Amino acid sequence: MSEIVVIGAGVGGLAAAVRLAAAGHQVRVFEQAQTAGGKLGVISHEGFVFDTGPSLVTLPDILEDLFAATGVSVRDVLDLQRLDTAAQYRFPDGTVLDMPGELAQIPAAIDAALGAGRGAEWSAFLRRAERMWDLSREMFLESPLTVSAMRRRPPPPLSALGAISPLRSMRGLGRRYLKDERLRMLLDRYATYTGSDPRRAPAALATVPWSEQAYGSWYVAGGLGRIATALQERLDALGGRIEFDTEVTAITTDPSGRVDGISLADGRRISADTVVANADARTVYGSLIRTPTATRMAKRVRTPTPSFSGFVLLLAVDDPPADQPHHQILFAEDYDAEFDALFGRNGGPRPVERPTVYISAPDDPAIVPGPDTGAWFVLVNAPRHDPAAGMDWDAPGLAEDYADRILQIMADRGVDVRARVRHRQILSPAELERRTLTPGGSIYGSSSNGPRAAFLRPGNESRIPGLYLVGGSSHPGGGLPLVMLSGKIVAELIGPAEESVSDA
């Protein structure tokens, strides 16, 4: 029976592994950390359970499709809950917008919070975004972005290209449809879902707010970390294996240049003619594999601007405010200054002085030690850990001081929990890099800055025979739904095991 090696048990690696195991392959996953999930991490402290990465599930049908491929319904293994209020947005002028979780209710809520006519503005924008989504979902997200795959499909009509506006930026699209500064700010925020700058990210990212608002915002009872646990259990049930605490140090090739196995930090060598790498593409081509093709790919992978990182504060809160929303966004006074700092415009990369603050405070008894306590996750966008460029998140005192500043900003905006914090833990971009071996702690692989970014993202089928890439640093990009789709694309490219084909 053919054996496939997967490097990394992040969501991308797990998604590929469970699908391949369900297709009859023997699958062995090697993970350097002690648990599965990668960026979808969990930290527990005295009865508080914190998600350290994702806090929002979008496009639940992709999750459903993934579990269905393993023989179960997602509803049987996870308690998925649709949120009535997707998020509370607080703008610098004091406006508060509680965004409904149902699409039909959104225009009225925007009118009520921002003024008559604003809801219609947003609806007109969403209609355009929906057209983009319909045109791009199958073509760009669910298929490998390769020349041969594109040749197999009929070319898109010119009207489709017009609707997607490949040369327009997200900011440009906002200016076209939205007169209200607050709505433009809201749209800008969706560029951050791919670690990008809205002034440079393509208009096609308008599909992100559309898909979130059309398909809803979701939570997993007990925390999103349960997705990784459930995938690990499915892999186990299908006969796949994961070895934790096992770092892969090299992908090896035979004299013809075809993949023939991997080397491990403990000195072992594992033979395999198919290797699926969930490690960051820059690491795969830059250091794990050493062939002339890999060297060329390493150069190409370094071309797009990497996604920014995140600075996370986990707060064990006593007596949290009763009306604290599940998701809350405190918008920065100067959003452009935030993107300038993240990408090092007008000076090198630097912590954002007054960043937009995102708070996730699930009302879920399963993640707290008792009543009147809260397990809060606070996230601000942060430049990557890059000491060579002058951004050293390990510099003495920096992370602690920055955490204090974030708590102060929250207090300035009416969310003062400083006296109620029983315990806090900081996860800086440097820590994210160490935990997941992601260079610089980039959240989403490469950013979508610039119209060519999607095409510069490494493909799922490598030019090195036998090697496949899965996860946020490869096509179609970062974020849980896309990472799961990359697992599906890779499993389809590899196909079922020969035994299952002949059995069928």
Ligand SMILES: Cc1cc2nc3c(=O)[nH]c(=O)nc-3n(C[C@H](O)[C@H](O)[C@H](O)COP(=O)(O)OP(=O)(O)OC[C@H]3O[C@@H](n4cnc5c(N)ncnc54)[C@H](O)[C@@H]3O)c2cc1C
């Ligand atoms: C703070 C934060 C908030 C986020 N919020 C959201 C959100 O709300 N919604 C959403 O959809 N997405 C969110 N994301 C993004 C989402 O978490 C990622 O896109 C996704 O989890 C990435 O999965 P992956 O499999 O591509 O990579 P990873 O999770 O990085 O997995 C890679 C795995 O490979 C392992 N590995 C690497 N190198 C080696 C090696 N040499 N040997 C062995 N193992 C190795 C790593 O340890 C890791 O487990 C967030 C991410 C972060 C960090």
